[in-house]
Amino acid sequence: xxNKLKLVMVGxxxxxxxxxxxxxxxxxxxxxxxxxxxxxxxxxxxxxxxPVLAGEQxxxxxxxxxxxxxxxxxxxxxxxxxxTEVDRVKRIVHATNAAGEVKSAPYDRLIxxxxxxxxxxxxxxRELEGVLAYRDIADTQAMIDxxxxxxxxxxxxxxxxxLEAANGLMKRGMSVTVVHVGExxxxxxxxxxxxxxxxxxxxxxxxxxxxxxxxxxxxxxxNGRVASVLFKDGSHVPAELVVMAVGIRPNTALAEKxxxxxxxxxxxxxxxxxxxxPRIYAVGECxxxxxxxxxxxxxxxxxxxxxxxxxxxxxxxxxxGSLTSTKLxxxxxxxxxxxxxxxxxxxxxxxxxLSDPHEGVYKKLVIKDxxxxxxxxxxxxxxxSWYFKLLRDGRSVAxxxxxxxxxxxxIGDVGHEGHSKAASMPDDAEVCGCNGVKKGAIxxxxxxxxxxxxxxxxxxxxxxxxxxxxxxxVEQILMFTAGGDYSATPKKKxxxxxxxxxxxxxxxxxxxxxxxxxxxxFQFLEWKSPTGCATCRPAINYYRLSSWPKEALDDPxxxxxxxxxxxxxxKDGTYSVIPRMWGGETTADELRRIxxxxxxxxxxxxxxxGGQRIDLLGVKKEDLVNVWKDIGMPCGHAYxxxxxxxxxxxxxxxxxxxxxxxxxxxKDLEKAMWRMYAPHKVKFAVSGCPRNCAEAGIKDVGIxxxxxxxxxYIAGNGGIKTEVAxxxxxxxxxxxxxxxxxxxxxxxxxxxxxxxxxxxxxxxVGMDYVKKKILDDEAGRKALWARLQFALDGEPDPWFxxxxxxxxxxxxEAITV
Amino acid sequence: xxxxxxxxxxDDIPVLGARRVQRAKGVEVAVFRNAEDxxxxxxxxxxxxxxxxxxxxxxxxxxxxxxxxxxxGLVDGCAHAPDEGCTTRFAVRVENGHVALDVNELNTLAIDxxxxxx
Numbered sequence: 001x002x003n004k005l006k007l008v009m010v011g012x013x014x015x016x017x018x019x020x021x022x023x024x025x026x027x028x029x030x031x032x033x034x035x036x037x038x039x040x041x042x043x044x045x046x047x048x049x050x051p052v053l054a055g056e057q058x059x060x061x062x063x064x065x066x067x068x069x070x071x072x073x074x075x076x077x078x079x080x081x082x083x084t085e086v087d088r089v090k091r092i093v094h095a096t097n098a099a100g101e102v103k104s105a106p107y108d109r110l111i112x113x114x115x116x117x118x119x120x121x122x123x124x125x126r127e128l129e130g131v132l133a134y135r136d137i138a139d140t141q142a143m144i145d146x147x148x149x150x151x152x153x154x155x156x157x158x159x160x161x162x163l164e165a166a167n168g169l170m171k172r173g174m175s176v177t178v179v180h181v182g183e184x185x186x187x188x189x190x191x192x193x194x195x196x197x198x199x200x201x202x203x204x205x206x207x208x209x210x211x212x213x214x215x216x217x218x219x220x221x222x223n224g225r226v227a228s229v230l231f232k233d234g235s236h237v238p239a240e241l242v243v244m245a246v247g248i249r250p251n252t253a254l255a256e257k258x259x260x261x262x263x264x265x266x267x268x269x270x271x272x273x274x275x276x277x278p279r280i281y282a283v284g285e286c287x288x289x290x291x292x293x294x295x296x297x298x299x300x301x302x303x304x305x306x307x308x309x310x311x312x313x314x315x316x317x318x319x320x321g322s323l324t325s326t327k328l329x330x331x332x333x334x335x336x337x338x339x340x341x342x343x344x345x346x347x348x349x350x351x352x353x354l355s356d357p358h359e360g361v362y363k364k365l366v367i368k369d370x371x372x373x374x375x376x377x378x379x380x381x382x383x384x385s386w387y388f389k390l391l392r393d394g395r396s397v398a399x400x401x402x403x404x405x406x407x408x409x410x411i412g413d414v415g416h417e418g419h420s421k422a423a424s425m426p427d428d429a430e431v432c433g434c435n436g437v438k439k440g441a442i443x444x445x446x447x448x449x450x451x452x453x454x455x456x457x458x459x460x461x462x463x464x465x466x467x468x469x470x471x472x473x474v475e476q477i478l479m480f481t482a483g484g485d486y487s488a489t490p491k492k493k494x495x496x497x498x499x500x501x502x503x504x505x506x507x508x509x510x511x512x513x514x515x516x517x518x519x520x521x522f523q524f525l526e527w528k529s530p531t532g533c534a535t536c537r538p539a540i541n542y543y544r545l546s547s548w549p550k551e552a553l554d555d556p557x558x559x560x561x562x563x564x565x566x567x568x569x570x571k572d573g574t575y576s577v578i579p580r581m582w583g584g585e586t587t588a589d590e591l592r593r594i595x596x597x598x599x600x601x602x603x604x605x606x607x608x609x610g611g612q613r614i615d616l617l618g619v620k621k622e623d624l625v626n627v628w629k630d631i632g633m634p635c636g637h638a639y640x641x642x643x644x645x646x647x648x649x650x651x652x653x654x655x656x657x658x659x660x661x662x663x664x665x666x667k668d669l670e671k672a673m674w675r676m677y678a679p680h681k682v683k684f685a686v687s688g689c690p691r692n693c694a695e696a697g698i699k700d701v702g703i704x705x706x707x708x709x710x711x712x713y714i715a716g717n718g719g720i721k722t723e724v725a726x727x728x729x730x731x732x733x734x735x736x737x738x739x740x741x742x743x744x745x746x747x748x749x750x751x752x753x754x755x756x757x758x759x760x761x762x763x764x765v766g767m768d769y770v771k772k773k774i775l776d777d778e779a780g781r782k783a784l785w786a787r788l789q790f791a792l793d794g795e796p797d798p799w800f801x802x803x804x805x806x807x808x809x810x811x812x813e814a815i816t817v
Numbered sequence: 818x819x820x821x822x823x824x825x826x827x828d829d830i831p832v833l834g835a836r837r838v839q840r841a842k843g844v845e846v847a848v849f850r851n852a853e854d855x856x857x858x859x860x861x862x863x864x865x866x867x868x869x870x871x872x873x874x875x876x877x878x879x880x881x882x883x884x885x886x887x888x889x890g891l892v893d894g895c896a897h898a899p900d901e902g903c904t905t906r907f908a909v910r911v912e913n914g915h916v917a918l919d920v921n922e923l924n925t926l927a928i929d930x931x932x933x934x935x
Contacts, residue, residue, distance in 0.1 A: 460899045465886075531833060531852045534874045534881040534888075557833040561872040561883040569883050573869040814837040814845060815825050817923060 004032045007311065008093055008107035010083045010254065012037025014046055015284025015300035016113025017065055022308030024073055030312065033075045034105045036095050038082040041137055042067050045450065047297060047482070049140045053168030059137060064450045078103060086110070086258045088277060109279055109311060112255055112266060116248040116285040116295070121156065125218030130226040131242045134165045143243065147172035150240035154178075154229050156215055158185040162245035163198075166207055169241070177208040177237050179215060179229065189337045193355065194362050194378040201333060201360060210237065218242055250286045250293045265293035270318045272307040283307050289319060296324045301452060316500060316526060325388050336384035339374035339391045340366055349373065352405050363405060370398040383407035385475040396766040408472060431473055434466035439477060446481045454478065496535035498528050503753035506540065511547045518544070518555055534560070539754035542641070545677060546749045549791035554806045562639035565811060566798045567624055575624060576617045579633035580674065583648045583666035583686075584612030590633060597630045611645030611683065613638070625812050628799040634674070635799040641755075642677045643684070643745075646670040647695065651688030651705065660705025662688035665734055669703075672738060673745060675795040676788070679752035679761070682745065683718075697725050700758040701741050706730075710737050714744055714770070715762040723759045726767060729775055743774045743784035750787075821910050821917035827854060828914065835871040835880070837861055838918070843928040846907055847871035848916060849880060849891055856916050857891035858909045860927045864889075864902030 007023075009016050012035050020033060037043075041063070048062040070077040081095040081103055093110065095103045118133030120126050130146065132139050146153070147169055155166040158180030170176045178185075184195030185202075199209060214232040218239075221227035228236045250265035260276045261267045265288025267275050272287065274280045284300045285293060294300055299322035309317035325338035343349040343366040352365045359379065365387065366374035371394055375387040386408040390397060397404055425431075427440030445451060445460045457474055458465040464474040494500050501509075506525065515521045521540050522532065532540065537558040544552040556564050567575035581590070594614060598606055605617040613636055619627055628635070638644055646669050649655065651662030666686040676682070685696040686703040696702025698718035702725045704711045709732040716725025728744075731737055747770065752761040762770055774781050796804035830836050830850035838846040838858075847861040847870050855878070861871045868884030875881075878891045888897040895903040905927040910917045 529877055531876040533876045533879075534886070537874065537876065557831055557875070560874055565872070569869075569872060571866065571884065573867075573872070808831050808834070810829065810831065810836065811834075814839040815829075815848075816839045817822060817824060817841070817918070 005030060005108040006106055007031035007033045007109045007111070008105050009033070009035045009111040009113055010086075010093065011035075011111075011113035011115055011284070011286075012039065012043055012077070012079065013113060013115050013284060014043060014064065014297060015115075015304055016111060017043040018301050019111065019113070019283055019304035019307050019311075020073075020075065021065075022305050023311050026308055026312035026314065028073070031109070033073075034107075035070070035075055035077050036081050036083045036093070036105075037077070037079045039136055039138070040080045042070065042077070042079070044137065046136070049134075049137070050164035050168055053140050053143060053165065054171045055168075059141075061447065083254060086254065088258055088280075091279070107279075110281070111307070112260075112274075112280065112282040112286060113284045114251040114254060114286045116293075117251045118244060119247045119249050120244050121215060121246055123215055123217050125220060125226065126244070128218055128220050128226040128242075129224055130240055131218060131244065134161055134243050134245050135248075143169060143241065144172065146241040147174050151175055152177075152238040153241040153243065154237055154239035155243045155245055156229075157245035157247070158182065158209070158211075159188060159245065159247070160186060161248075162243070163202070165243050165245055167202075167205075169243070170205065170207055174241070175206075175208070177210060177239070178202075179210045179213050179231075179237075181212065181214060183212060185209075186335075189341070189376075190335065190378070191342055191364060191376050194335065194337075194364070194376050197357070197360060197362055197378050198333065198335060248285070248295060250288065252286060255282070255286070262288070264288045264291065270306075270320060271310045272303055272319060273310075281307055281311075290321055292321065294322065294324065297452060298322065299324060314528065316528060318500070323388075323392055325384065334377075334379055334381040336377040336381040336387075337375065338384070338388050339372075340368075341374035341376035342366070343374065352401075354405050365404060367397065367401070370396045370401075372397050372404070382476065385479060386472060393764070395764055396768070399767040400763075425477075431477065432461075432463040432466070432470045435462040437461050437463040442474065442477050443481045446478060451478070452482055495539060496533055498532050498536050499525060501525050503539065507543050507547070507751075507753070510540070510543045514548065516544060516548055516552045518558060532558075538563075542677065542679065542754050546679075546791075556806050556808055563641070564808075565621065565624065566635060566639065566805075566807065567619065567621075568639040570617065572618075574618045574620055576615055576638075577619050577624065577627055577631070578609065578613050578615045578636040578638035579631050580636040580670075581613050581633070582670050583646055583663050585648075585663060585667070586614075590631075593631050593633075597627055600630065601627055603627075609638070609645075611638075612647050613645060622812055622814065625809070635797050637674065640677065641680050642675070643670070643673050643682045645683055647683070647685040647699070649687050649689075649693035651686075655688060657691060658688035658705070659707045660688045660710065662686040662694065662703075662705055665703060665705070665710070665737060666694075668734065668738065669741060673742065673788070673792065675797070676745065676749070676792055678745070678749050679754050680757045682748075682758070684741070698722060699725060701725075701744065703737055703741070708732070710734070712737065712740055715759040715767075717757055717759045719757075726762075728771070739781065739785045740774060742788045743781040744770065746784040746788035746791075747773055749791075750784075819908070820920040822920045822923065823915045823917045824848065825916055826914055827856060827911060827916055830856065830916070833875045835873070835875065837869075837871045838923075840923050842924075843926075845869075845871070846918065846923070847880075848909070848918075849875055851875060851878060851891070856909050856911050858907035858918060859889070859891065859894045860905035860907070862904055862927075863887055864896055864904050865900070870904070 043065040045062040045064050051057040081097050083093050083095045085094040092104050092106050118135045132142055153169045153174040153176045155162045156179045158178050166176045166178045184192045185198050216232045217230045218226050219228045219230055226242050228238050230236055252262040252266055255266045256262050260274050266282035266286050268282050268287045268289055272281045272283055274282055283303050303319050306317035306319040343351050349366050349368045354363045361379035364376045372390045425439045429439050431439050442461050442463050451457050464471045515524055518540055541555050541558040561569050567577055601623050603616045607615045609615050646666040648663045648666035652658035682700045684701045685694040685699040687694040687696045688705045692704055696704050698716040702713040711730050712728045713725035714728045717723035748758055748761055798805035798807055802809055835847045835849045845861040847859050849857045861869050863870055863882040865887050868882040870880050872883040873880040879888050881888055887900050894906040907922050908919045
């Protein structure tokens with residue numbers, strides 16, 4: 001006997017078992033765990049019952065936690081035992097089995113994960129043989145068996161579940177009629193146009209419909225098996241199998257018997273504790289959180305995570321609700337909906353609609369106050385996850401409104417794909433170009449390992465784990481493979497596993513509460529790990545430095561290697577050195593020194609970079625200090641989240657086309673803003689005429705000289721996905737170029753999230769906002785520019801002023817034994 | 818009897834950082850110091866693509882490889898799941914603020930790896 005706390009769980013479904021998985025990850029030994037499940041199976045993936053019914057997967061394939069998992073984790077599992085009573089005073093649960101035997105288990109903490117029950121229409125004949133709900137493996141098996149013996153099936157209910165059932169039965173050779181009381185199919189997820197398109201498409205596959213039909217009774221044959229459905233209008237449809245799929249109800253029978261407060265589910269707090277008895281928790285479809293009982297898996301997993309956190313006595317997690325999206329699991333039919341896809345009639349919402357009935361494509365986007373609030377897509381759902389992200393983020397879409405309908409690939413955030421629809425890609429197509437991960441490998445990992453979130457896919461396959469440009473595609477594959485219940489549920493994204501706080505919240509806290517050290521941040525925001533991790537520490541370090549210049553001290557151990565050693569690490573552990581060449585201009589003297597250094601330190605490769613500088617590759621770490629000293633040129637920050645190059649053309653000093661002295665302008669900008677750390681790397685370019693030889697259109701700030709002054713373009717990017725910079729303003733003098741550029745940079749430095757490039761920052765806050773802050777507000781602009789100058793004033797060159805730049809020089813020497 | 822060789826003082830290693838120890842033969846050894854002043858020693862080579870772990874960011878009892886972000890446990894030298902693989906561990910003794918390594922291990926462990934290149 002142990003004296004561990006006793007945790008009992010009623011129910012053995014997806015939400016509950018996921019909670020246990022999370023709990024065991026956090027604290028494997030805190031509890032003796034006992035699970036009661038009414039079904040004879042271990043935890044399986046209920047979402048995938050439809051593919052099983054349709055014959056596309058087998059029952060074995062959808063088991064999530066085999067029996068071994070329970071024994072390996074020392075969980076006592078009682079399958080085929082239904083908990084019938086709970087004594088809350090003595091804290092004991094009593095369960096019975098089919099033979100009427102009784103089993104009891106004491107608890108210190110109790111989780112109710114009783115799921116939901118299908119709602120059966122109260123019509124005569126509902127108890128006849130051949131009348132089923134569609135909820136579990138037994139129902140699915142009964143439907144598969146019926147399909148081998150009988151011809152006619154009726155599915156009552158034209159919602160998500162009903163259509164999936166009808167599709168499965170049809171695939172198994174039955175003649176299927178769907179009876180739906182509503183005017184169109186899936187009215188909770190689709191508007192009328194999309195619902196009608198769906199109906200037409202299903203009709204083409206042979207499904208029959210009785211729309212707006214009210215079921216009066218189910219009629220029996222002479223053996224007591226259902227034979228037909230009778231409608232209110234007196235007509236009949238033959239049916240040897242009737243599946244009721246008119247909705248589910250949270251299963252609260254046990255909770256009510258225990259006198260727990262129930263209202264549309266077992267009412268729980270943000271920590272998933274029942275409001276009646278804090279020893280008792282409810283999670284999953286049976287729980288009502290802030291009035292909502294969720295039926296999709298992603299929110300339920302989110303709940304499970306919070307509950308596990310609480311059970312592990314960490315006490316930090318809070319569940320604050322989820323947004324959900326829907327996708328139908330009928331092979332070959334693409335539909336997606338999320339949010340308020342109907343819009344409202346009172347004129348407060350606007351709709352953008354694209355309809356091509358011939359191609360079977362329909363898209364509706366609902367906009368309210370410049371934000372996307374709903375989306376309903378039929379036939380082409382490739383942008384579903386992107387719309388869902390916009391919806392969740394609640395960012396203004398005013399600046400991309402005219403392009404919104406044409407999807408993310410038109411905006412340019414998806415990386416190298418966009419046209420390639422996840423579903424139609426062959427298995428051997430490469431999804432993640434960084435890590436060479438093919439679609440087949442991702443699908444296999446999702447199925448075999450039971451992955452449900454982007455993070456899990458990243459961890460297990462490395463897809464989208466490096467540059468992130470294939471994230472949209474991976475999300476689509478996830479949606480497509482894991483089924484419609486995938487949704488990227490949290491409304492805000494935590495920086496990392498060390499905290500529940502988002503980048504914005506951490507930024508705000510550091511600014512508002514003047515948190516000057518990492519420890520102050522960890523303490524104030526109740527970090528879960530004492531020293532953070534490789535994701536949050538560099539971010540916090542940057543937020544402190546950018547919010548409190550001259551006061552917050554740099555912590556070199558919170559910087560990744562390149563910024564700690566002030567050089568770029570290469571694959572063999574050597575480094576590259578790129579000295580600064582103002583505006584890309586150099587001299588014979590500098591070139592001679594570079595050449596001498598290359599000889600003296602046996603540097604294997606010398607390369608001209610895309611940013612008009614010279615890269616020395618293969619420098620040993622112990623040589624770095626001397627290489628810097630011998631070259632005698634300023635640090636190029638080519639390794640840092642900082643201002644890198646200012647690329648220029650030769651301009652009016654030499655060029656016969658030149659209208660402005662772009663080289664001088666570039667040098668001035670670079671001299672004013674070098675040593676400027678930023679959320680991510682920053683690149684400028686200055687061209688002397690509209691021929692734009694310096695390629696200013698793909699830089700964070702691009703300046704183009706014209707006869708009457710300078711045009712300024714911002715938020716371009718030549719990297720992962722080419723982003724053309726947008727025209728920002730035209731100014732007359734070079735002083736104005738300096739002021740506007742500096743102001744934009746400071747705005748980005750103060751508000752950007754760590755690792756967010758200018759293009760992503762501007763996309764997030766909206767170009768209108770940036771214009772308002774810099775173009776419309778002269779005093780604000782000047783203040784921003786002044787703050788940047790203050791921050792940069794006297795900043796050290798890390799290649800020469802080691803003490804001032806907090807460079808730990810011990811790193812350059814090895815200890816010898 | 819283990820023969821210990823004093824390498825450096827604990828204070829010679831940056832908190833949440835590392836130093837490299839060059840051996841007579843073989844890949845260098847990385848000695849790490851965490852926030853609790855615990856000292857660990859691993860072969861300075863990630864099991865993935867041989868990245869120098871001494872250059873990684875340290876938190877808790879983990880170092881993150883600077884090349885591809887693998888998380889390596891400082892105690893056991895093994896990659897965190899789902900990544901797989903371990904690097905060689907070296908015994909460490911800390912006495913009176915001095916860090917010592919086992920001479921026998923320094924002379925024998927993972928010596929052959931030095932000849933392998935990418």
